[in-house]
Amino acid sequence: MKDLSKLCERLDYVFNQPDLLTEAFQHSSYVNESSAPGLRDNDSLNRLNEKLNHRLNDTGKMYLTHTVIEGKYVLRMVTSQTNVTREHIQRAWELITSEADRLKQAVNQPSSD
Numbered sequence: 001m002k003d004l005s006k007l008c009e010r011l012d013y014v015f016n017q018p019d020l021l022t023e024a025f026q027h028s029s030y031v032n033e034s035s036a037p038g039l040r041d042n043d044s045l046n047r048l049n050e051k052l053n054h055r056l057n058d059t060g061k062m063y064l065t066h067t068v069i070e071g072k073y074v075l076r077m078v079t080s081q082t083n084v085t086r087e088h089i090q091r092a093w094e095l096i097t098s099e100a101d102r103l104k105q106a107v108n109q110p111s112s113d
Helices: 004-011 018-024 028-033 042-058 086-108
Strands: 065-069 072-076
Touching: 042 065, 042 072, 042 086
Parallel strands: none
Antiparallel strands: 065 072
């Protein structure tokens, strides 16, 4: 992304992991043709998002659906139902971030092979 600060200002939100957001927008063709070291494409993130979706749903504490928008695997959660409160959303976000952190640690651990 060219200017993340403009996006943050528009959303009135600060991303804790801006590198992950940038990675989400990188297409595999760009990564394959770029000489920059350490780039990952959004295909790898799509696979991680799918794993995260299954892990979250398997907890039984929440249920997420997904869709694919312009090649990106996107998690979806209904928040507009009448009985959903801010507390429900906060607890869901805490579960999402904790499971994402666990998944990230599992992915980053060296293989025992």
